[in-house]
Amino acid sequence: MKSVFDESTRTELTGRINLLTENSSAQWGKMNVYQMLKHCTMWDEWVTGTDTKKYPRAFLGRIVGRMALKSITKDETPIQRNAVSLAAFIIKETNGDIDTEKKKWITLIASYAHFSNPGFVHTFFGKMTTEQIGYFAYKHADHHLRQFNV
Known part of the structure; x- marks a missing residue:
């Protein structure tokens, strides 16, 4: 399974991010390309610990978050x-x-090579292992890049 902790996966994501332009349009959802890029940079800042804000756990996540995480990270x-x-x-x-948001996101993707936020707690899934973080961070980036057909 692909993980942002693998250099080849980070290289793939960087190449896909570089394909985005101001003319890229979403295949689904409400975001435009700028909003998606900003969303992804904020999300990766949160996961990597660059953003130190604490977000409260979702009540529903406390009940089913662990099962949902296992389901999402079990395969490709x-x-x-x-x-x-x-x-x-x-x-x-x-x-x-x-262009600024693309550069920020690429820098954040590259920073997974030296990931140092093992205490990360997702608002829905809760405490995640480093392995789960690697899989889910890839899946999150892939989800949004597929959203824009790259």
């Missing part, structure tokens, strides 16, 4: 379309510098 199946996102990562602004 992509994350389903229109999956729910943490409200803090829903980007309202519609315009911004796409």
Whole structure:
């Protein structure tokens, strides 16, 4: 299974990110390319610990989060379309510098080579192993890149 902790996977993601342009359009969902890039940079900042904000655990996640995580990280199946996102990562602004966000996201993807946030707690899934973080971070990036057909 692909993990952001593998150099070849990070190289693949970087190549796909570089294919995005201001003319890229979503195959599903409500985000434009800028919003998606901003969402992904914020998400990876959270996972890598660059963003130190604490987000509260979701009640439903406390009940079914562990089972959902195991289901999502058990195989190569992509994350389903229109999956729910943490409200803090829903980007309202519609315009911004796409090239800057691409560079930030690529830098964050590269930073997984030296990942050092083993205490990461996902708001829905709860405490995740480093292996689960690697799989899920790839699946999250892949989900949004497929959303924009790259």
